[in-house]
Amino acid sequence: GLPRACTPLPAQPRLAAASSSGAGAGLGGGGGERESTASVLQKDARRLWHPYTSATRPVPCLAVSRAAGVTLTLEGGEQLVDGMSSWWCAVHGYAVPELDAAAVDQIGSMSHVMFGGLTHRPAVRLAELLVEATPQPLQRVFLADSGSVSVEVAIKMALQYWRAQGVEGRSRLLTVRGGYHGDTFGAMGVCDPVHGMHAEMFGGVLAKHLFAPRPAPRFGEACGEEDVAGLRSLLAQHSHEVAALILEPIVQGAGGMHFYSAEYLRRVRQLCDEHNVLLILDCIATGFGRTGALFACDHAAISPDIMCVGKALTGGYMTLGATLATDEVAEGASGGEGAERPVPLMHGPTFMANPLACRVASASVQLLLDSPWQSRVGAIAQQLEAELRPLASSPAVRGVRVLGAIGVVEMEEPLHLPSVQALLVRRGVWLRPFGRMLYTMPPFVVSEAELRRITGGMRAVVEATESALLEKGARLESEVWRESQSHAG
Template sequence: MSTDLAFDRQHIWHPYTSMLNPLPVYPVAAAEGCTLILEDGRRLIDGTASWWSAVHGYNHPVLNAAVTEQLAKMAHVMFGGITHAPAVQLCQQLLSMVPAPLSKVFLADSGSIAVEVAIKMALQYWQASDTPQKTKLISLRKGYHGDTFAAMAVCDPTDSMHSMFSELLPQHFFLPAPACPFDQPFSAECMAPLEALLAAEHQHIAALILEPIVQGYGGMRFYHPEYLRRARALCNQYKVLFIADEIATGFGRTGKLFACEHADIAPDIMCVGKALSGGYLTLAATLCTDEVARGISQSAAGGLMHGPTFMANPLACAVALASLKLIAQNHWQQQVAAIAQQLSTELAAAKHFAKVKEVRVLGAIGVFEMHQPVDVALLQAQFVELGVWIRPFNHLIYVMPPFTITTHELSKLTAAMLTVAA
């Protein structure tokens, strides 16, 4: 069966795309391992792991079995007044992996919803603590946290795809993006904006939210772990909650199981998603400490005011449990370290390309930052002709491949990046 591309172009909205002049789309018939198979038979090595989620690749027998076995029992059941083994076992596994102070799990539909829940947690916590004036959040410029309204309100208010909504969103505090590169000496001056803001406004601030170590959509920027360490200490000093958005960075992508571990810190609230379900079904989670959960539960509302229809979907929980077990069993540290080494070696030549501003590698992330914005449609077509799936955006050409990628497959990705960027 072939895809009706004319109908697709005329009637179906794709992410961040105009309906008047949509970007081209490529019909995929199947996927296996690290390969997308187009309807015309062409095979593309996937360099984005389906937006950073398919860390085990596609059509994985263990994940397939988890879905199949659960489907034979029940696909879905409401989570209000009901529980089930896939949800309980998933949360047990998750809590065995996250930093120790995190002990409570809210299972959400998607990354954006996990951020919405995290913000609700912070606000309800302070309402229950008789400090209802703490209603503001601190976020970082170049930050991205999702497309729903509370999440958009903590994305960069001007340099982002959400700027047209800025007047409709709650107004929060924004700090300069950390100007302290991951692999350079740290300067204490980087902390001055956060120190000054907390000193002046802490009585109104509920939480600091940030993407630890890697700012994703804001430019694949890698910043210094010391920024996290000092931010955590300042939040403690001024009684402000610390929210870590680990949706993109969680489960090994940066070379640590969670990016917060680069700084040896733990947040009060953490959001995870993407790789959580191995790219099979939409699922995310918001975790918090006992203290945060106790405060929320003592509020006038009596509980956390959120409850999605498909919360803790059994199919998603079953495959997520299998995904997390694979991460532990597959020696992700060695996988990611090997990818990082190969990316560093094979992408280094681009440092001398006239069109390339900077080459960056951290864990299983390889980035070319270009001097000029890229033509997404043109580069996408070139990559497909080269037999790879790489999705550039803004000034960036990057890869975040599945952890299971072979050295040969990864070399094909890096060769394509060099060819297009030259």
């Protein structure tokens, strides 16, 4: 049957103060009987507001008790192969010995300390690793709370770069349609202004930036002058007011899983240089090997002025992001070498450079670099291509595309999330489709058999959708026939 829905509870009295028998009794927090899963889900629905979900009509929820390898174990004992890497971040899977050990060791010495006026070895080590791994000449690292916050910091860096040097008017950003850069306010302003998830609710209050057409040439295709004409025209007209151009390199993720030409990205870099505009690349979803290159911009052999990373940075263990910049950007945003008074970057998250997160991130990045990640991602890509490509012939499918460890089946019609997830769960698979996109971004350690289960679940969704289409068509044909007979009579 369907996964148990998170149904609301009636109003309940507030919990009494913890007694001497132990706080959390009855909640699984020590003392008392273990609370039933049904009760936990009811309290979840009553107290928690899940992402992208109505508080009054939440989508079905499943209670997870543990995760190891690429498997999520539910409280009822059911096991699901995770095809999402927990929103694309758990590239090593779960319960990774190297990351567990790093976390335990760091907790033993220092779990957190403020980063204002203080520093620590985990932050310095991570910064060195990131500078070594990312394209040159990125040299400066700002450690943020999350991917979205790293975008906010990148935007601030770009705006401040011009203002600190006395250049007024460069206060807008340029990007392309179909993009997604996060859910914080500045990041929402550079997401797609028409079809983006924030457009309807927040479009009227977001900053008004400039949007070029979505990149047309697909990955692997040539990119002609006509493909960047819209971008070139906007730069020609507005370069004097544009602080930076921001986009996701090669893969537009939550904006539609669109893969575009590496040559397009090279032309973007050239246009930014021609018009003296900074280039920000949002590599949050596409960093650390996901596309088959260490960072997606490596496909185009270019380097940005500012880069954002997150998601896989900690291997999915905890939240952390980073914004990297060239020395030129860092010095310019600080007022330049000759400035009488250095200009500070006014951003300082409370948990910036959290030592625990930095230590685990360093272990995660090093584990990736020491692993045969290229061959693993290549094998995943090959299997995804072989097992998903045949689905392109279904009348329910608009297209199939694969790049690195990303497999996408774009449906003709939007999917009904609760029904689709129920079907997938029955087949032992965890995916999180959105809109028309049925996709997988599995951990790099997924086995051939585990990946086959994921693609089998995707095939089952396509087949069920196709059957529903055929049934709908048959009913329509029958109704048309009956209507024609009634007129004939």
